[in-house]
Amino acid sequence: MFSFCTDPSVLAAPAWFACYLTTGKLMLFYASFGTVLLLLAITAPVALAFGFAGAAAARSRVTPLSWLGKIYIAMVRGVPDIVFFLFFVIALDQGLEYLRHKVKCPEWDEPIRQGSDFIVCAAAKLPLSTSPQAWHEVYGFSLAVLTFSIVFGAFAANVLFGAMRAVPRAQLETAEAYGMTHRQTFWRILVPQMWVYALPGLSNLWMVLIKATPLLFLLGVEDIVYWARELGGAKTARFTDYPHADWRVWYFLALLIFYLAFTRVSEIVLDRIMARLTHGQATAAGEAQRKAAA
Amino acid sequence: MKTLILSTAVLALSAGLAMAQTVRMGTEGAYPPYNFINDAGEIDGFERELGDELCARAELTCEWVTNEWDSIIPNLVSGNYDTIIAGMSINDERDEVIDFTQDYIPPATSSYVALSEDADLSGVIAAQTSTLQSQYISESDATLLEYATADEIIVALKNGEADAVFFDTDYLMPIVEESGGELMFLGETVTLGRGTGMGIRESDGELKDKFDAAITSMKDDGTLNTMLIKWFGEGTDTY
Numbered sequence: 001m002f003s004f005c006t007d008p009s010v011l012a013a014p015a016w017f018a019c020y021l022t023t024g025k026l027m028l029f030y031a032s033f034g035t036v037l038l039l040l041a042i043t044a045p046v047a048l049a050f051g052f053a054g055a056a057a058a059r060s061r062v063t064p065l066s067w068l069g070k071i072y073i074a075m076v077r078g079v080p081d082i083v084f085f086l087f088f089v090i091a092l093d094q095g096l097e098y099l100r101h102k103v104k105c106p107e108w109d110e111p112i113r114q115g116s117d118f119i120v121c122a123a124a125k126l127p128l129s130t131s132p133q134a135w136h137e138v139y140g141f142s143l144a145v146l147t148f149s150i151v152f153g154a155f156a157a158n159v160l161f162g163a164m165r166a167v168p169r170a171q172l173e174t175a176e177a178y179g180m181t182h183r184q185t186f187w188r189i190l191v192p193q194m195w196v197y198a199l200p201g202l203s204n205l206w207m208v209l210i211k212a213t214p215l216l217f218l219l220g221v222e223d224i225v226y227w228a229r230e231l232g233g234a235k236t237a238r239f240t241d242y243p244h245a246d247w248r249v250w251y252f253l254a255l256l257i258f259y260l261a262f263t264r265v266s267e268i269v270l271d272r273i274m275a276r277l278t279h280g281q282a283t284a285a286g287e288a289q290r291k292a293a294a
Numbered sequence: 295m296k297t298l299i300l301s302t303a304v305l306a307l308s309a310g311l312a313m314a315q316t317v318r319m320g321t322e323g324a325y326p327p328y329n330f331i332n333d334a335g336e337i338d339g340f341e342r343e344l345g346d347e348l349c350a351r352a353e354l355t356c357e358w359v360t361n362e363w364d365s366i367i368p369n370l371v372s373g374n375y376d377t378i379i380a381g382m383s384i385n386d387e388r389d390e391v392i393d394f395t396q397d398y399i400p401p402a403t404s405s406y407v408a409l410s411e412d413a414d415l416s417g418v419i420a421a422q423t424s425t426l427q428s429q430y431i432s433e434s435d436a437t438l439l440e441y442a443t444a445d446e447i448i449v450a451l452k453n454g455e456a457d458a459v460f461f462d463t464d465y466l467m468p469i470v471e472e473s474g475g476e477l478m479f480l481g482e483t484v485t486l487g488r489g490t491g492m493g494i495r496e497s498d499g500e501l502k503d504k505f506d507a508a509i510t511s512m513k514d515d516g517t518l519n520t521m522l523i524k525w526f527g528e529g530t531d532t533y
Contacts, residue, residue: 023333023334023335024333024334024335024336025331025332025333025334025335027335028335090372093372094372097373114496114497115391115496117371117495117496117497118371118372118373119373119497120373125373129316129317129318129376130316132357133357133359136318136359217362220361220369220374222360229443230323230324230331233324233443233445233446234445234448234449236326236468236469236472237472238326238327238468238472239326239327239330239332239338239339239468240332240333241333242333243472246445246449246452
């Protein structure tokens with residue numbers, strides 16, 4: 001990157017580090033922080049939507065719908081994340097390819113499963129093997145977002161389900177006494193009031209989600225932990241201009257600081273949201289807030 | 295005239311589509327000098343150079359991807375990429391699941407490396423998981439200590455967690471040379487496996503034939519030997 005970087009072996013430490021920290025490889029490491037943040041930014045709202053749908057389904061008066069919601073919550077919460085990640089992604093990928101195969105190549109007569117191979121016609125591949133690497137990465141990333149959302153959505157569903165039941169019954173009765181329909185009571189009375197009960201549980205989930213991002217590598221997305229391990233390993237002078245001993249401890253220390261800083265910022269933001277949501281609520285904290293203001 | 299240009303363009307485009315078969319090459323990227331990520335963040339090494347040359351000879355468009363060693367075969371089988379070119383030795387166990395091209399590196403020797411002359415070679419020996427070497431140690435009297443990457447076995451040796459490491463000589467050579475006498479080769483070298491080849495799905499016979507032909511042509515005109523010497527040094531086995 002800098003003009004003096006042509007022969008790093010003769011540089012003094014500060015210049016050496018300036019060169020080392022700006023190599024293309026380190027840039028990939030920095031970019032992977034963006035990948036993780038992007039994953040969180042997309043996954044959090046999608047998981048919340050899954051959770052909301054799951055919770056609303058679970059408390060529905062339509063029995064099959066309620067079963068569906070409850071099965072979703074129980075099943076996904078009951079399976080270890082890592083198992084779900086490995087199984088679900090492969091199953092989803094092959095399922096999609098199977099459907100595309102049926103649509104696009106009806107004249108294909110060979111079996112799809114040949115021993116351990118999973119063979120679909122070239123036109124059914126997802127993404128097509130001719131598409132550039134970027135698309136493969138986008139596809140892998142989307143699968144990751146979907147998987148994270150389903151897993152964390154199930155936990156969020158349980159939290160929201162509990163929060164919906166925590167809203168004082170008197171509030172709902174009053175709404176009914178005013179002649180509101182079931183739907184109106186749900187949207188106007190229940191949903192606005194439930195967040196204050198849901199937030200502690202949701203903030204826990206957010207923290208766990210931040211810390212679960214290294215699972216990305218299981219899905220072939222190169223995340224910060226992958227790069228820290230790759231970059232930190234000892235390098236000999238034959239294959240790099242920047243040989244160094246085993247630096248994994250420093251790289252992992254950087255990750256530790258990143259995660260701690262990120263969760264700390266999250267805590268501050270969540271505390272603010274909590275204070276806002278508490279405002280005017282029929283809870284002990286809401287009452288305390290009212291007294292402090294008075 | 296307009297239609298003529300248009301139809302020529304369509305023809306050229308469709309011909310282009312038919313010719314451009316993209317082959318995705320799967321490698322580990324953590325195994326110098328076979329394959330590694332260079333300072334620019336690109337896949338580099340003997341297999342990168344070899345693979346690009348093979349693709350050129352077979353008239354294929356190749357795209358490189360990295361995958362963790364542990365799941366490199368399952369991901370080939372499920373179609374995430376089309377070949378494994380990652381210093382993988384041909385052996386019967388793997389041959390049951392996938393097919394191999396002919397070898398492009400002669401059967402490799404494996405060596406013990408230790409911190410001192412009197413290290414106990416039947417004590418704790420570190421090796422990389424699911425390699426020929428780890429299998430060899432598990433069948434010997436020594437206690438096997440497995441790690442996911444080759445890098446970690448060297449760390450384990452230096453930390454004293456293992457009495458010695460048992461691994462591919464070509465990988466260990468530069469590390470021993472640059473250790474300044476801290477590390478040393480010990481005991482006999484052992485020849486394992488049937489050479490290194492490219493892994494290809496069993497159902498992909500056509501692709502296998504193309505690469506086989508390309509490897510044969512590189513063996514015949516001596517370019518493969520030149521490449522082997524360039525990356526593995528003068529003393530390496532050639533064809």
